Amino acid sequence: MLSYILRRLGTGLLMLVALSMLVFILLRVAPGDPIDAYVNPNVAMSQAEMEALRTRLGLDQPLPIQYLAWLQAAVTGDLGYSIQRNGVRVLPLVLERIGPTILLMAAGLAIAIVTGIAAGILSAVRRNSPTDIGFSVVAFFGISSPAFLTAILGLYLFSVVLRWAPSGGMLTPGAPFSAGDLLSHLILPACLLSIGHAALIMRYMRASLLEVLNQDYVRTARAKGVKESWVIMKHAVRNALLPVVTLIGSTVGIAVGGAIFIESVFNWPGMGLLLINAVDTRDYPVIMGATLIIGACVIVVNLLTDIAYAAVDPRIQVA
Amino acid sequence: MRVAPILDIAGLKTVFRIGGRPVAAVQDVNLTIAPGETLALVGESGSGKSVTSLSVMGLLPKGVGQVAEGSILFRGKAGQTQDLTQLDAESMRQIRGNDIAMVFQEPMTSLNPVYTIGEQIAEPMRIHLGLSHKDAAAAAIKLLADVGIPDPERRARQFPHELSGGMRQRATIAMALACDPVLLIADEPTTALDVTIQAQILDLLQKLQAERGMGILFVTHNLGVVAEIADRVAVMYAGRIVETGTVAEVFAHPRHPYTIGLMRSIPKLGEATALKRQGKPLPTIAGSVPSLIQLPSGCSFAPRCPYAIEACRADVPPLYDTGTGQRSRCIRWQEF
Numbered sequence: 001m002l003s004y005i006l007r008r009l010g011t012g013l014l015m016l017v018a019l020s021m022l023v024f025i026l027l028r029v030a031p032g033d034p035i036d037a038y039v040n041p042n043v044a045m046s047q048a049e050m051e052a053l054r055t056r057l058g059l060d061q062p063l064p065i066q067y068l069a070w071l072q073a074a075v076t077g078d079l080g081y082s083i084q085r086n087g088v089r090v091l092p093l094v095l096e097r098i099g100p101t102i103l104l105m106a107a108g109l110a111i112a113i114v115t116g117i118a119a120g121i122l123s124a125v126r127r128n129s130p131t132d133i134g135f136s137v138v139a140f141f142g143i144s145s146p147a148f149l150t151a152i153l154g155l156y157l158f159s160v161v162l163r164w165a166p167s168g169g170m171l172t173p174g175a176p177f178s179a180g181d182l183l184s185h186l187i188l189p190a191c192l193l194s195i196g197h198a199a200l201i202m203r204y205m206r207a208s209l210l211e212v213l214n215q216d217y218v219r220t221a222r223a224k225g226v227k228e229s230w231v232i233m234k235h236a237v238r239n240a241l242l243p244v245v246t247l248i249g250s251t252v253g254i255a256v257g258g259a260i261f262i263e264s265v266f267n268w269p270g271m272g273l274l275l276i277n278a279v280d281t282r283d284y285p286v287i288m289g290a291t292l293i294i295g296a297c298v299i300v301v302n303l304l305t306d307i308a309y310a311a312v313d314p315r316i317q318v319a
Numbered sequence: 320m321r322v323a324p325i326l327d328i329a330g331l332k333t334v335f336r337i338g339g340r341p342v343a344a345v346q347d348v349n350l351t352i353a354p355g356e357t358l359a360l361v362g363e364s365g366s367g368k369s370v371t372s373l374s375v376m377g378l379l380p381k382g383v384g385q386v387a388e389g390s391i392l393f394r395g396k397a398g399q400t401q402d403l404t405q406l407d408a409e410s411m412r413q414i415r416g417n418d419i420a421m422v423f424q425e426p427m428t429s430l431n432p433v434y435t436i437g438e439q440i441a442e443p444m445r446i447h448l449g450l451s452h453k454d455a456a457a458a459a460i461k462l463l464a465d466v467g468i469p470d471p472e473r474r475a476r477q478f479p480h481e482l483s484g485g486m487r488q489r490a491t492i493a494m495a496l497a498c499d500p501v502l503l504i505a506d507e508p509t510t511a512l513d514v515t516i517q518a519q520i521l522d523l524l525q526k527l528q529a530e531r532g533m534g535i536l537f538v539t540h541n542l543g544v545v546a547e548i549a550d551r552v553a554v555m556y557a558g559r560i561v562e563t564g565t566v567a568e569v570f571a572h573p574r575h576p577y578t579i580g581l582m583r584s585i586p587k588l589g590e591a592t593a594l595k596r597q598g599k600p601l602p603t604i605a606g607s608v609p610s611l612i613q614l615p616s617g618c619s620f621a622p623r624c625p626y627a628i629e630a631c632r633a634d635v636p637p638l639y640d641t642g643t644g645q646r647s648r649c650i651r652w653q654e655f
Binding site: 215216217219220221222223224225226227228235238239312313314315 | 376378408412413414415416417420421423425428429430431432433434442443446447478480491494
């Protein structure tokens with residue numbers, strides 16, 4: 001088990017290096033120049049001054065040299081300095097933003113897992129009933145609505161029209177910190193983030209449970225005189241969860257994309273907002289640092305998923 | 320005078336809804352099983368033998384199959400006789416696994432892969448006998464020993480995938496016997512096993528029956544197994560019983576052309592090679608089982624029957640009593 005985890009973490013590190021290389025190359029082939037965003041448009045600068053600035057920032061070096069220099073510093077934990085934010089160090093900047101993002105994503109995924117699995121079970125058990133059809137219609141819209149659309153519509157409906165929740169931010173400015181305040185700001189973006197995932201989990205859970213309910217061991221459980229509710233909850237659901245666990249693990253990476261939209265719509269002070277600003281201003285070190293940290297989180301979550309899989313299914317040996 | 324039966328099925332008709340139309344999967348079925356007796360229900364796939372056993376268990380697929388006519392009288396452990404077709408779902412649940420237990424065909428898929436063997440055997444004892452987790456677990460280990468599984472403590476902690484097919488079938492038998500049922504329904508319990516394991520499982524069932532005195536409804540398509548284990552046999556064809564009697568009588572003197580055909584189709588040792596040398600095929604019953612949706616008029620077997628005459632196609636023949644305790648649904652039974 002321990003050697004398995006170490007091996008997975010080792011491959012995870014290699015994946016991170018590959019990821020950083022990919023992001024690095026993509027950034028440089030994308031149009032746009034950080035110098036353009038860096039300079040104050042109101043101050044006239046000559047071409048020579050621009051080139052001097054480029055040299056000072058190290059942007060005139062060949063790409064492999066730039067990458068290796070970045071990598072060399074990165075392995076020591078130094079992710080460099082932001083080009084745009086007056087030379088703020090990237091690592092503390094990113095770490096300070098990761099907490100709110102993890103909070104938002106964890107809340108969103110928790111809502112998605114609970115509602116998705118519960119709706120999936122209900123739909124499968126009451127197959128073709130109005131409940132099932134209703135859930136399926138809702139799930140269809142949930143899966144096919146892009147995050148930016150649900151985020152803006154949700155913001156308009158629940159904050160502007162109904163005034164059920166604050167329209168943005170993580171805490172009320174100036175007010176002393178309270179968990180209730182945080183929760184009231186968290187609930188709407190977390191719910192909107194969860195919609196697509198809940199819908200996907202519901203469809204998987206429904207299909208998986210319907211298949212399991214036809215299995216011989218479910219008939220065996222009924223033949224033993226197990227109560228119908230227990231036949232479903234104890235004998236069927238645990239087996240039906242197996243493919244759903246895999247799905248949940250692989251949607252975490254996708255949820256990052258949704259979180260970025262939600263954060264920018266709700267002005268949530270997380271990685272997404274940081275990343276969008278960094279992309280706008282071609283702040284290469286911040287983009288690199290943020291993708292690296294997000295990548296590391298996704299890799300760790302996938303590892304945890306595989307370990308959870310082994311816990312649900314005794315036939316899987318992690319080794 | 321025979322003892323009062325524990326199971327008395329009379330005029331059973333079970334229908335399935337297929338494409339919105341009710342189709343009789345089983346009709347006019349009469350069966351009795353005495354305490355400690357083994358009745359074999361024999362027939363091809365689709366003859367209605369499994370539907371009959373699921374009707375007794377109350378495990379017909381919900382909304383698709385249901386008992387339309389007839390009664391299933393059953394005398395439980397407490398001694399009271401009830402008509403199972405009249406019971407509500409909850410009363411039926413309390414009988415399942417307790418008074419009537421079932422062993423299924425596929426030991427590979429009929430155990431839940433995510434729970435230990437011990438847990439699965441202990442479960443019915445907790446439900447029906449009210450045993451504590453600890454007592455049920457101890458009883459499960461004893462049951463595993465009873466069905467001949469060596470090192471039962473270790474096996475109880477293992478998961479189904481860690482056991483061989485024969486071991487798993489022993490475990491499902493232990494699970495069925497957990498609450499000491501009056502009636503055991505075994506639905507082709509040896510079909511999925513190889514021949515030596517088959518013989519061991521049959522021996523085990525006979526030994527357990529001698530010890531516990533339960534009645535067994537043994538569903539099979541294998542006449543060799545019938546000869547080995549059963550006291551009486553009922554042969555089913557296209558949803559109806561076509562011949563019943565004691566195993567000795569039916570095997571010595573089959574009174575229905577279908578039974579005769581089935582017995583002829585069993586290759587005898589040496590016969591196959593002899594036939595091959597002569598360039599002749601193994602004997603079979605010509606044609607195939609009719610669709611239940613469109614049964615032929617009159618005797619269902621008539622289209623495949625070498626003895627069929629015009630009168631066979633007129634009406635469904637009744638079960639004729641041959642006077643020796645044997646019954647045959649053939650108008651020409653006296654000629655065999």
